[in-house]
Amino acid sequence: MRRLDPKSVLVLTIEWLRKAIYPIIFAVFANSGAFRAGDKVERSMFLVALGIPVGLGALAILGAIVSHLVTRFGIVNGSLIVVKKGLWRMERTIPLERIQNVQVTQSLLERILKIATLKVETASGSGVEASLKSLSVADAEHIKQELLRTNVSSATAAPSTPPTIYKAEFKDIALAGALQNRALIVMAAILGVLGQGMDIPKVVFNALERSGIASAAERHPAMMGFVMFVGTLLFIVFGWLLSIGYAVFIYYGFKVVRTERGIQVSYGLVNTVQTVIPIKRVQSIQTRATWLFKLFGYCQLYAQSIAGHTAGQGQQVATGQTLIAPICRPHVLRTLIRLINPTLDVDKVVFLASDRYMLTRSLVRLCVSFGLLSIGVLGLSMRLPISMFLGSFGILVAGLFAFGIVGSILSYRRQGYAQTNDAFMVCSGTLGQNVTMIPIGNVQSVSLESSWFQRRRNLVDLHVMTPVSAAVVPCIPVETATRIKDSLMEQSCGQNRRGL
Amino acid sequence: MSEVTVLARETTPLRSLHPKVRSVWRFGSFVSGLVAAAALAGLFALFAKLADASVPLVATTGFVTGFLLFGVVGILLVDKQFEQWRYQLREFDVLIKKGLFWQSERYIARDRVQHIDINAGPMDRRFGLVQVVIYAAGITGSVGLIPGLTPEDANWLKDQLLSTRAEDA
Numbered sequence: 001m002r003r004l005d006p007k008s009v010l011v012l013t014i015e016w017l018r019k020a021i022y023p024i025i026f027a028v029f030a031n032s033g034a035f036r037a038g039d040k041v042e043r044s045m046f047l048v049a050l051g052i053p054v055g056l057g058a059l060a061i062l063g064a065i066v067s068h069l070v071t072r073f074g075i076v077n078g079s080l081i082v083v084k085k086g087l088w089r090m091e092r093t094i095p096l097e098r099i100q101n102v103q104v105t106q107s108l109l110e111r112i113l114k115i116a117t118l119k120v121e122t123a124s125g126s127g128v129e130a131s132l133k134s135l136s137v138a139d140a141e142h143i144k145q146e147l148l149r150t151n152v153s154s155a156t157a158a159p160s161t162p163p164t165i166y167k168a169e170f171k172d173i174a175l176a177g178a179l180q181n182r183a184l185i186v187m188a189a190i191l192g193v194l195g196q197g198m199d200i201p202k203v204v205f206n207a208l209e210r211s212g213i214a215s216a217a218e219r220h221p222a223m224m225g226f227v228m229f230v231g232t233l234l235f236i237v238f239g240w241l242l243s244i245g246y247a248v249f250i251y252y253g254f255k256v257v258r259t260e261r262g263i264q265v266s267y268g269l270v271n272t273v274q275t276v277i278p279i280k281r282v283q284s285i286q287t288r289a290t291w292l293f294k295l296f297g298y299c300q301l302y303a304q305s306i307a308g309h310t311a312g313q314g315q316q317v318a319t320g321q322t323l324i325a326p327i328c329r330p331h332v333l334r335t336l337i338r339l340i341n342p343t344l345d346v347d348k349v350v351f352l353a354s355d356r357y358m359l360t361r362s363l364v365r366l367c368v369s370f371g372l373l374s375i376g377v378l379g380l381s382m383r384l385p386i387s388m389f390l391g392s393f394g395i396l397v398a399g400l401f402a403f404g405i406v407g408s409i410l411s412y413r414r415q416g417y418a419q420t421n422d423a424f425m426v427c428s429g430t431l432g433q434n435v436t437m438i439p440i441g442n443v444q445s446v447s448l449e450s451s452w453f454q455r456r457r458n459l460v461d462l463h464v465m466t467p468v469s470a471a472v473v474p475c476i477p478v479e480t481a482t483r484i485k486d487s488l489m490e491q492s493c494g495q496n497r498r499g500l
Numbered sequence: 501m502s503e504v505t506v507l508a509r510e511t512t513p514l515r516s517l518h519p520k521v522r523s524v525w526r527f528g529s530f531v532s533g534l535v536a537a538a539a540l541a542g543l544f545a546l547f548a549k550l551a552d553a554s555v556p557l558v559a560t561t562g563f564v565t566g567f568l569l570f571g572v573v574g575i576l577l578v579d580k581q582f583e584q585w586r587y588q589l590r591e592f593d594v595l596i597k598k599g600l601f602w603q604s605e606r607y608i609a610r611d612r613v614q615h616i617d618i619n620a621g622p623m624d625r626r627f628g629l630v631q632v633v634i635y636a637a638g639i640t641g642s643v644g645l646i647p648g649l650t651p652e653d654a655n656w657l658k659d660q661l662l663s664t665r666a667e668d669a
Contacts, residue, residue: 079662087622089630094615095662444636445593445608445643452601465643467636485607489593492609 001074001083007113008134012064013057014109020053020060073132075146080120082130094120094130104140116140165263165339166325166332168254176300176327177247178240179292251326256336263303263339265322277305277322282340283466284438285324287333291431301325301336304468321468341439344423351416351427355459358475359412366404370397417462417473419484422491424464426471440491442466448481464488509610510660512589514597517582520627521648525578527623533571540566587646589660594634596644608644612636613661618654630654634661 070086080094099120106116118140120130135143168176209215252269259276266274282305289299301324324336337346374397407430414429424443427435447463454460454475462473462481473481544562548555577600586597593607617633624630624647632654634644649657 089618089620089625091618092615093617093658093662443609444612445606447604447606449599449602449604455603465636489607489609492592492611 001072001076001081004068004071004073004132005115005134005136006068007115009061009064009068011109011113011115011134012067013061016060016064017057020057023053073130075143080130082132092130104137104144106137110134118143163257163259164255165258166254166256166328166336168251168267168326170248170252172327173247173251173254174244175296175298176251177244179290179296179298179327180243180247247326254326256324258339263324265324275322277303279340282439283442283468284436284471285337285340286437286469287435289429289432289434293327294432298327298329299333301328301333303340304466337437341423341437344420344437344439346437349418349420349425351418351425354412354415354417354473355457355475355477356412357454357457357459358415359408361453361475362408362411363405366401366408370401370404373397415474417476419487424471424484424488426464426473436469436471438464438466438469438471440488443488443492446485446488448478448485450478509591509663510589511591514586514588514595517585517587517646517648518629518650518653519582521629522578522582523627524621524623524629524648525581526575529574529578530571533567533574536570537563537566585648589657594644594661596646606644608634608636610661616658616661617642618651618658632657 066086067084070084072083072085074081075096078096080096080099082090082092082094084090104116104118110116113134114137115134116137118130118132118135120132132140132143249269251267254267255265257264257266262279263277264274265277282303284304286302286304287299288302293299303322303324305322325332328336334346337344377393410430411428414427414433416427418425422440424438424440425435426438427433443464444467445465447465448460449463450460458478459475460478460481462476462484464471464473541559541563545555545559547553548558580600581598584598584600584603586595588595588597590607592611593609596606596608598604614635616635618630619633620630628650629648630651631645631647632649633642634646636643646657
């Protein structure tokens with residue numbers, strides 16, 4: 001086990017000073033006038049204001065020295081071990097083959113001191129798992145090679161499938177834009193921002209006055225209704241056109257190609273994006289359909305993955321959520337899903353429903369939250385006339401409550417789960433529908449969670465975690481959950497294991 | 501580089517934590533009770549000042565309420581909490597079972613363990629205990645924490661969990 005270079009104390013201290021320089025400058029400038037004025041109280045305030053950052057600086061130097069004295073690292077028995085034996089003791093063991101990424105970085109100061117920082121990352125999401133500061137450049141390179149030696153992966157075999165798997169036509173992209181209609185939200189946001197600086201209804205009214213429409217509408221109320229109808233229609237059409245333009249701008253030339261390294265997704269009119277997803281790194285796939293997509297029989301396909309390597313020539317490697325198809329019909333969807341998971345036949349999957357207690361639970365939660373809200377609002381507005389509560393406020397609350405009940409029923413009806421030989425699937429949604437498919441070999445951990453009420457009914461919530469997502473199946477019988485858990489855990493080990 | 505040791509994959513029955521962990525938890529509840537009591541006393545004092553009421557009396561009420569709610573209740577629940585805490589090393593996974601009102605059973609696949617921390621705070625060390633933190637790949641950081649283990653048990657658990665990947669290698 002080795003210690004870090006003593007220069008780490010200097011690096012840590014200077015790093016702190018760099019961060020603290022702004023508070024020190026602020027303290028000096030804010031109080032220097034008072035200091036010159038000679039007021040005794042203000043002088044002491046100035047010294048206190050200056051003393052705090054200086055004191056913190058002294059503490060930082062002390063912390064850097066202690067950190068240097070208590071930290072040890074080394075490669076023992078196939079693992080990188082970092083030990084800190086301070087007031088809080090920590091021993092971190094990182095198996096070498098679980099290391100995803102090793103970085104050697106050098107700041108300007110480190111270049112002057114001829115040292116480097118070695119950062120080690122695994123796939124767990126808490127950032128850098130080990131950061132070894134102040135190694136000599138040669139040492140850092142040597143350790144990096146040592147760490148990566150066990151992690152060399154062979155290239156996958158040449159693909160037998162045709163290179164281009166999916167290509168979005170112009171009309172597909174335009175349709176995706178029309179069905180998403182994001183521009184209405186953008187326009188609402190613009191109006192909201194403009195509304196901060198000007199009285200929009202007044203501006204619109206003045207414009208109508210000037211154009212003579214307002215006076216005409218006063219004479220003919222029916223015409224006013226017609227103008228409002230046409231205006232709303234134009235607003236929606238304009239929003240749709242903007243949305244289509246936006247979709248074309250972003251997704252123009254959307255293409256999915258099978259390459260040696262995995263799936264390559266490329267798109268973009270002005271800013272082109274090219275993403276490579278190694279197939280073995282795909283942790284789960286998700287289809288999403290908003291209510292409009294569902295109405296027209298379309299959906300979107302996403303792949304969730306974790307980055308494993310950095311590709312060259314300006315290619316990005318996907319981490320997290322990657323769009324595989326902005327809009328697709330079921331037959332295209334089947335082709336794309338088979339590419340990622342060849343044995344999964346989506347058509348034969350039968351989804352099972354959660355227990356009815358799920359609906360009861362969400363309705364009870366809805367009643368409790370609305371009850372509390374109503375009591376709170378009534379309590380705060382005792383002085384307001386009762387007619388107001390029976391009128392507009394009552395209608396608003398009743399409307400929201402009815403919406404909540406319908407939403408709860410729809411969510412319950414859309415909720416389902418299914419297990420096939422090699423995938424676990426969960427579907428959910430309220431107006432739209434999302435389906436998540438997790439290849440069984442990707443499951444990291446499974447949780448069975450239950451409240452007191454659920455235990456009385458022998459029910460649990462099943463949480464299935466992959467490296468990038470968590471699927472929840474609420475309110476299923478304990479026996480079913482235990483059977484699913486056992487099968488997921490067993491198949492997650494050994495030959496079915498994928499990716500990480 | 502040193503050779504990778506391959507250990508036989510062992511399992512354990514459902515185990516409870518070391519009984520001394522209750523003292524660590526009681527001390528933790530006592531400290532959180534004091535912090536909550538001080539915060540509540542300050543808040544109550546502020547309200548008393550605004551309402552022109554007796555500040556010392558109201559602040560003391562706040563302190564006692566805070567300590568009772570967050571300290572004493574926590575201390576009283578330690579034994580019940582300890583009874584619910586269990587862990588088990590199984591053939592394919594590690595089971596961590598806990599929870600008093602909301603119970604949870606978490607199963608972490610042995611092959612999925614990315615790395616392991618063995619941590620010990622000042623109170624843990626006072627009672628000769630450590631905590632094992634298990635990390636799997638993912639965006640949520642650690643997936644499992646087992647407190648109240650002796651250093652020998654923790655090291656054995658670490659070796660067992662990491663030996664799984666040794667078999668893969």
